[in-house]
Amino acid sequence: MTVTPKAHSKPKVAVYKFSSCDGCQLSILNLEDELLDLASVLDIAFFLEATRTVKPGPYDVGIVEGSVTTPHEAERIKEVRAECKFLVSLGTCATAGGIQALRNFARVDEYARTVYSHPEFLQYLETSTPISAHVPVDLEIWGCPVNKGTVIEALAALLQNRKPNFPPSPVCLECKLRGIICVAVAQGIPCLGPVVHGGCGALCPANGRGCYGCFGPSSAGNFSALVACMIPHDRYPNETANLLRSFSSHAPAFRAAADLALKAATGKETK
């Protein structure tokens, strides 16, 4: 799809925030070496965290950070979709619901009572859901937070009217490419690397710990096999399930695998 409306005019870009920590928007501001160049080829028409200037839509590209967690957001995302030709979900909140999707496995009213003395003042939905659960999304960029290189590749691809090159390989392959000794095999540390989308550069195994899944599920992952391997190595009750139920917990592959892990754990206890 082409996002450049006509030759010599800069595509109009809007950046929106939904429920999130602001970290993925910050990843755009953290493009210190590229930010001014980007501003010369893109018309940053709406980006509240960076500028007071608000140019009216429609926009060529909309970039959404965050998940949908309130009735207001559920309505607002439809308006966002209507004013953007090409819509990008930026980061694991927008692509999978984020850490706040842990409410999807609990009773959110109890959370509200735990945290706020007057939960009746609050407006929230029972679930935290990705942007794609509400409107069609044209491109998803995973990561908690997103990797700067991935953001640049996505924007460059949009400007050049090509598909972005996002390798489908898992974190496990990135470890091998970096020559990192496998933390799971060598040290028995639970690691989601074999089933998690690459893109971080295997940061956690490089730091001597297991992957905790912040880039979401890899399309090539064999989840049931991994869960079966991991459970015997749980270092505390339900470690495998907890790992799967953290930053990308609402992603379908993670949901199913976490259910499997919990079932296996319960089965073990009753034997």
Place this chain on the structure above:
Amino acid sequence: MKTIEVPALARVEGEGGLYIGLKDGKVIEIRLDIYEPPRFFEGFLVGRFFQEVPDITARICGICPVAYQMSSVTALEKALDVEVSPQVYALRRLMYCGEYIESHALHIYLLQAPDLLGQPSALDLAVIAPDVVKNALRMKKIGNEVLKAIGGRSVHPVNACVGGWYRWPDVAPLQALLPELEWGLEAAKETVQWSLTLPYPALEIDYEFVAIHHPEEYGIMHGDVSSSKGNKTSVADYEMRYFEEHVQRSNALHGHTAFGGTYLVGPLARLNLNHAQLLPAAQKALKDAKLKLPLKNPYKSLIARAVELVHFYEEAIQLIKTYQPDGPAHLDLKLKAGEGCGMSEAPRGLLYHRYKIDDQGMVKFAKIVPPTAQNLPRIEADLFALAPKLVKMEQEQATLTAEHLVRAYDPCISCATHFLKLKIGEVGHD
């Protein structure tokens, strides 16, 4: 009667609205409304393993994840009754230096300076003053590079754990940052000089300043909670003196002292209470600035951030030069039931955490008091103080002056719980 509406407050982290109510030309009500959706961290932390906490709480704020990691590891180490080695602590301070450099450079140049220079954003500023913005981005990048060298990435770094570090970072990549940090130190000194030339709106407030104070180091992690009213509170007694109130219009909790007063946390409070502990280059920059302390103008928190930038570049250089990983990177932790609280100074102010864990290491209770929640009542009070001037201004100028005040606080509304709508209208007619 004038009505001013700004669709959204820009250059802050999060969404909020501002309402200024007038009657007969006098301001009778000011409210800062926070629309940031609640995410219920303290709810879903319950039932998690204690070692997952620093990774989860980091996600409260993408701008100050290190603060969340540091306050939570400190609290959980108290609950487990362990103390980390001096080397582990020194590396924690170094990582914090990285966050301060990144966050302060972002706030000074990209978020607040455009207000003082009459520009809608740093990108517009870059058109008229390209070198200022290029240097700012370079200064900011060094902070991110320090974070990357220690924690793998600048937003939600992955190396910190309860008990220390997953792995000692390599020495060479940290030392390779020294030339850029030396450049940054000089750029920070120039930032202080430049900050003194900016046209700050006049406003003096008699604040109660509250910050962590330590006699031997610039207080960011160790020490007591000190107040400009003379009292000292240990971290353990913090909740007795300072507490939060849930206000209807806001998804954030508001902080007050136990005596009902408002207080100020953040760079002004730290500089006013802790300037004696600044490192020499920052001391000199402060002396050369010829400022009368305490600084009481909220807009001038930019100057305090600039002085702190000098300090944190200087401290980062010292810490890298003396960094010698020695012994285990983390403690071997024995599980036990317990309760602990921990505090650290996020770039925008005090961040308090308290946890209870059981003998399996599972979290039973979590309480988090973010800096912006503590500053919210103070921001409203400042707007009240500013209001008589606002009503005499042209609409555009009044709007900008009020927005600028909120931005000067570097509010992290994602933390406290985003849109700032400024409406000045007759109460009952809006």
